[in-house]
Amino acid sequence: xxxxxxxxxxxxxxxxxxxxxxxxxxxxxxxxxxxxxxxxxxxxxxxxxxxxxxxxxxxxxxxxxxxxxxxxxxxxxxxxxxxxxxxxxxxxxxxxxxxxxxxxxxxxxxxxxxxxxxxxxxxxxxxxxxxxxxxxxxxxxxxxxxxxxxxxxxxxxxxxxxxxxxxxx
Amino acid sequence: xxxxxxxxxxxxxxxxxxxxxxxxxxxxxxxxxxxxxxxxxxxxxxxxxxxxxxxxxxxxxxxxxxxxxxxxxxxxxxxxxxxxxxxxxxxxxxxxxxxxxxxxxxxxxxxxxxxxxxxxxxxxxxxxxxxxxxxxxxxxxxxxxxxxxxxxxxxxxxxxxxxxxxxxx
Numbered sequence: 001x002x003x004x005x006x007x008x009x010x011x012x013x014x015x016x017x018x019x020x021x022x023x024x025x026x027x028x029x030x031x032x033x034x035x036x037x038x039x040x041x042x043x044x045x046x047x048x049x050x051x052x053x054x055x056x057x058x059x060x061x062x063x064x065x066x067x068x069x070x071x072x073x074x075x076x077x078x079x080x081x082x083x084x085x086x087x088x089x090x091x092x093x094x095x096x097x098x099x100x101x102x103x104x105x106x107x108x109x110x111x112x113x114x115x116x117x118x119x120x121x122x123x124x125x126x127x128x129x130x131x132x133x134x135x136x137x138x139x140x141x142x143x144x145x146x147x148x149x150x151x152x153x154x155x156x157x158x159x160x161x162x163x164x165x166x167x168x169x
Numbered sequence: 170x171x172x173x174x175x176x177x178x179x180x181x182x183x184x185x186x187x188x189x190x191x192x193x194x195x196x197x198x199x200x201x202x203x204x205x206x207x208x209x210x211x212x213x214x215x216x217x218x219x220x221x222x223x224x225x226x227x228x229x230x231x232x233x234x235x236x237x238x239x240x241x242x243x244x245x246x247x248x249x250x251x252x253x254x255x256x257x258x259x260x261x262x263x264x265x266x267x268x269x270x271x272x273x274x275x276x277x278x279x280x281x282x283x284x285x286x287x288x289x290x291x292x293x294x295x296x297x298x299x300x301x302x303x304x305x306x307x308x309x310x311x312x313x314x315x316x317x318x319x320x321x322x323x324x325x326x327x328x329x330x331x332x333x334x335x336x337x338x
Contacts, residue, residue: 003172003281003299012303046215047322049329112172118337125337130172134181136334142311143333149312150319153216160218164312165305168287168294 005071005112006105008133013064014100016145017093019166020060023152023159027053028086030157038086044155046147053151055081057089060144061096067137068103071111071129174240174281175274177302182233183269185314186262188335189229192321192328196222197255199326207255213324215316222320224250226258229313230265236306237272240280240298 031038045052051059058081069076077099083089112130127136149164200207214221220228227250238245246268252258281299296305318333 003174003177005172007299008172008177008303012308015304016308046319047325050319050322120331123337127337130176134177135184136337138307139181139185139311139314140334142308143315143318143330145308146312146315147319150215150219150316153219154323156216161312162289165309168292168296168305 004105005108005129005133009064009068009071009108009137010100010103010105012138013068013141014097015166016060016064016141017097019164020057020145020148021090021093022166023149023157023163024057024086024089026159026163027152027155027157039084041152041155041157042084042086042089044151046151046154050147053148054083054089056144056148056151057092058083060141060148061092063137063140063144065096065099067133067141068100068108070116071114071133072103072107074103074107173274174277174298174302178233178237178240178277178306179269179272179274181307182237182310183266184335185229185233185310186266188333189226189314189317190259190262191335192318192326192332193226193255193258195328195332196321196324196326208253210321210324210326211253211255211258213320215320215323219316222317223252223258225313225317225320226261227252229310229317230261232306232309232313234265234268236302236310237269237277239285240283240302241272241276243272243276 027041028038031041042054043052061079065076077095079092079095083092112128114129115126116129116132117124117126149159152159196210197207200210211223212221230248234245246264248261248264252261281297283298284295285298285301286293286295318328321328
């Protein structure tokens with residue numbers, strides 16, 4: 001297969017959510033095995049000004065689905081950030097994956113040169129789609145997958161780097 | 170510019186190290202401002218079985234330079250993981266960036282189909298260069314950049330998500 005905007009985005013996101021889902025399963029099993037309220041893990045965070053686990057999953061969902069929306073012009077589904085349980089986080093991931101499954105590789109053709117405008121408060125910039133994906137969307141997506149991993153290990157869940165790297169067939 | 174193995178790798182790594190360097194500068198300033206031993210930050214970690222800040226920088230260096238080495242066949246410099254200060258971590262990053270500056274974009278041409286063999290203990294697999302970069306090297310690199318960020322925020326250093334995302338021109 002040759003490099004394409006599709007190859008760089010949706011399969012990478014799907015793989016990342018697979019890693020995240022597997023870690024959430026292990027976290028829920030950890031809570032059950034130790035008689036912990038699993039909601040404590042869902043709300044755990046690394047510092048007071050960082051998002052909790054639930055927020056990391058929500059932002060991984062938004063970052064990836066909004067990237068595909070910006071690159072294709074297809075409207076992404078909106079999710080209300082109301083998840084408070086592992087089951088709800090799994091559903092959020094599933095809904096995000098359903099959106100990705102609805103996008104055809106051909107719909108990302110030409111998106112490398114599509115103009116993408118980013119706004120953070122008063123700051124605004126316009127990037128070509130390729131630049132946007134490589135320097136914003138992918139690093140941002142992996143931030144949330146890695147931070148979710150860090151939160152769970154900080155909480156004592158027995159996962160390791162190989163869980164983050166995921167399966168290699 | 171069109172998608173290429175060069176565009177996907179070295180500029181992304183250089184950008185990531187820029188983000189990391191900036192955060193290390195803020196961490197060192199934070200230690201100075203609060204009269205803290207900066208070595209405490211260098212050795213801080215999120216859990217007992219995770220690498221400290223120094224290790225995150227060392228692995229970001231290794232992951233990225235070894236990826237370029239595997240993709241091009243060029244031998245990467247070897248660094249001994251002896252850094253214990255911010256100055257030494259900056260030097261490690263600088264040495265890694267020097268290696269990237271020595272690689273020409275043309276040297277990565279065709280690396281998308283180059284066979285890359287990965288070994289983890291007894292596990293071994295072979296991936297095409299493209300698959301290796303997208304599913305292993307980039308996620309692994311961002312893991313270490315994001316985890317370094319998480320360690321510093323967990324230690325109270327005043328950095329935020331925009332520091333991680335880095336400058337957009």
